[in-house]
Amino acid sequence: MSTPAMQRTVFVVSDSTGITAATFSNSVLSQFDQVEFDTVRIPYLDSIEKAEEAVARINRCAADQNAPPLVFSTLVDPAITETLRGANCIFFDLFGTFVQNIEEALGVKSSHSVGRSHMGGLSKQYNARIEAINFTLAHDDGQYVEGLKEADVILIGVSRCGKTPTSLYLAMQYAVKAANYPLIPEDFDRGALPATLLPYRKKLFGLSIQPSRLAEVRNERRPNSQYASIKQCRHEVAAAERLMRMENIPWLSTTTKSIEEISTKVMTEIGLERRQLY
Amino acid sequence: MSTPAMQRTVFVVSDSTGITAATFSNSVLSQFDQVEFDTVRIPYLDSIEKAEEAVARINRCAADQNAPPLVFSTLVDPAITETLRGANCIFFDLFGTFVQNIEEALGVKSSHSVGRSHMGGLSKQYNARIEAINFTLAHDDGQYVEGLKEADVILIGVSRCGKTPTSLYLAMQYAVKAANYPLIPEDFDRGALPATLLPYRKKLFGLSIQPSRLAEVRNERRPNSQYASIKQCRHEVAAAERLMRMENIPWLSTTTKSIEEISTKVMTEIGLERRQLY
Incomplete structure (x- = not known):
C-alpha cells in the first residue's frame, strides 16, 4: 500500500437512504488507490430547497479544496437532479445513465418514482x-x-x-x-x-x-x-x-x-x- | 400495485461478491414496476473459463425466454468483460461506464484490479x-x-x-x-x-x-x-x-x-x- 498522493471529497446524494449510491461509489473508487476519498452522504434529498442547500455545501467544498468534488447521485426527480448538476462538481448520474438504456431495451417507461429502491416496512x-x-x-x-x-x-x-x-x-x-x-x-x-x-x-x-x-x-x-x-x-x-x-x-x-x-x-x-x- | 405485465431475467456478474452490482440493479430496476425481474447472481467470476460458462447460461436463458436478459456487471478485467459482452444480452458495464470519466476528472489511471471493493478481513x-x-x-x-x-x-x-x-x-x-x-x-x-x-x-x-x-x-x-x-x-x-x-x-x-x-x-x-x- 502506497500513501495516497491526493485527496478528494465525494458527495453521495439520494432521495432515499443513499445506500445504493454509497455502495457503488465506494466500489468504483476502490479502483483509484492513489487517491484518498472522503465521503459525505446526503440522504433524503427530496426537495428543491434541500438541493440548493446541497449545492451550497458542494460549492463550499470545491472552493476550499480548489477542486470540484465528485458527486454520485441516485436522484430520480429531474428538477432536483438538474439543480445538483449546477454545482461546481463532477456529476455522476447513476440512474439516469442506465434508465434510458433499460427503457429502450425493455420497451417500457420507468416510473420515475423516488425512494423505491428499498422494500417498505410491511413487505x-x-x-x-x-x-x-x-x-x-x-x-x-x-x-x-x-x-x-x-x-x-x-x-x-x-x-x-x-x-x-x-x-x-x-x-x-x-x-x-x-x-x-x-x-x-x-x-x-x-x-x-x-x-x-x-x-x-x-x-x-x-x-x-x-x-x-x-x-x-x-x-x-x-x-x-x-x-x-x-x-x-x-x-x-x-x-x-x-x-x-x-x-x-x-x-x-x-x-x-x-x-x-x-x-x-x-x-x-x-x-x-x-x-x-x- | 398492478400485476407485472412481463418478466425478465437479470444476471448480476462480478469478480467479487456481486453485492455492489446486485444493490445497484435492484435499485435501478425498482423504477420498472411493470416488469417482474428474476435475478441470478454469478459471483467470483474471475477467469475466461468461468466467463464462457456464464455466457452459455445467459444464452440458454435468452433462447428459452425468447428475449435477451439484462446483465449488470462490475467486472474489472477487460478480457472477461469482452467475453461476457459476447452473450445474447443487454450488457450494463457499471464500472466501465464511469471509470473512464473518473480517470479524466482526477487525471489519474485506475488500478484495474479485481475484487477490491470490499475491505479485506484484517482491515x-x-x-x-x-x-x-x-x-x-x-x-x-x-x-x-x-x-x-x-x-x-x-x-x-x-x-x-x-x-x-x-x-x-x-x-x-x-x-x-x-x-x-x-x-x-x-x-x-x-x-x-x-x-x-x-x-x-x-x-x-x-x-x-x-x-x-x-x-x-x-x-x-x-x-x-x-x-x-x-x-x-x-x-x-x-x-x-x-x-x-x-x-x-x-x-x-x-x-x-x-x-x-x-x-x-x-x-x-x-x-x-x-x-x-x-
Whole structure:
C-alpha cells in the first residue's frame, strides 16, 4: 500500500437512504488507490430547497479544496437532479445513465418514482429478514438445539472464528436462517462431530481462521488465558480443519475475508443462492 | 400495485461478491414496476473459463425466454468483460461506464484490479464492525448497563418495536456501537425515563410502531397474551410516544420503514453520520 498522493471529497446524494449510491461509489473508487476519498452522504434529498442547500455545501467544498468534488447521485426527480448538476462538481448520474438504456431495451417507461429502491416496512421480504435475525439470535452459539431443523444453514467452527457476525449478516442481508454451533476441545478429543449436528450434515458449513489471528481475537476477550494461547489456538484450528476435511464439510478460512465475502461463499457453496434455472 | 405485465431475467456478474452490482440493479430496476425481474447472481467470476460458462447460461436463458436478459456487471478485467459482452444480452458495464470519466476528472489511471471493493478481513474497518457487533449483542435489550457509556447510540422503545434488528444493522453496516434499552410499563407508570439512561440523554433515539402492527408481532411470540393484546399495545405505544415527546428525544415510527431507512435516519439525526466539514 502506497500513501495516497491526493485527496478528494465525494458527495453521495439520494432521495432515499443513499445506500445504493454509497455502495457503488465506494466500489468504483476502490479502483483509484492513489487517491484518498472522503465521503459525505446526503440522504433524503427530496426537495428543491434541500438541493440548493446541497449545492451550497458542494460549492463550499470545491472552493476550499480548489477542486470540484465528485458527486454520485441516485436522484430520480429531474428538477432536483438538474439543480445538483449546477454545482461546481463532477456529476455522476447513476440512474439516469442506465434508465434510458433499460427503457429502450425493455420497451417500457420507468416510473420515475423516488425512494423505491428499498422494500417498505410491511413487505414480505422485510418480515422474512426480521424473522431470520430473530432465529439467528436464538440459535447463536449452539443455543436451543431443537430449532436446528428449521435452520437454512448451520455454521460450525472453533470459538471466535467469526460464526456470529457471518450468521447475522446472512440473516440480515438474505433472510437466511443461519444458526451456528461451536466446535470445542471435547469434539476434537472424540474426533467426531457433535452428535446434535449429525441429522443436519447437509446444512453444515465450516469457518476456520489463522491460529495467530484467533489468538489475537481471543486475547481481547480473555487476556493471557490458556484459551487465548497460541498453542491452544493452533491445536484447536488444526483439529477443527482435520475434522471438517474428514467429514467432508465445505469450509473456508475467514482470516483475510470480509463478512460479505464469507457470506457470499456460504450462499453459493451450500446452494442457498436459490435454485437457479440458468 | 398492478400485476407485472412481463418478466425478465437479470444476471448480476462480478469478480467479487456481486453485492455492489446486485444493490445497484435492484435499485435501478425498482423504477420498472411493470416488469417482474428474476435475478441470478454469478459471483467470483474471475477467469475466461468461468466467463464462457456464464455466457452459455445467459444464452440458454435468452433462447428459452425468447428475449435477451439484462446483465449488470462490475467486472474489472477487460478480457472477461469482452467475453461476457459476447452473450445474447443487454450488457450494463457499471464500472466501465464511469471509470473512464473518473480517470479524466482526477487525471489519474485506475488500478484495474479485481475484487477490491470490499475491505479485506484484517482491515481496521473490518475489526471495527466486528467489535461493534459484539458490543451490540452484549448490550441488547438493556443487558450490561455499565457498558452504555461506550455506546454511540442507545435505541429505546417498547418491547418488539424493532430495536434489535436496527441496532445490529447499525453495527454491521456502519461499525456503530448501538445499544438498546426497553421502555416498560413501570416507566410509563412513573412517567419518566429509566434512571439508568439519564446520563446518556444525548445518545438516545426512540423507535415506535403502530399498535396494530405491534400486536401482530407480539402475538407471534406470545399468542393471545395480555402482552400481545391490542389494548396493551395501544397503551404502551401512546405512553412511550408521550414520554419521548416530553423528554424531547428524537424518534420515528418503524411501521412502514425498512431497516436501512430507519438506520439512515438514526445516523443523520443523532449526528453519527460523522462530523461533516461540508
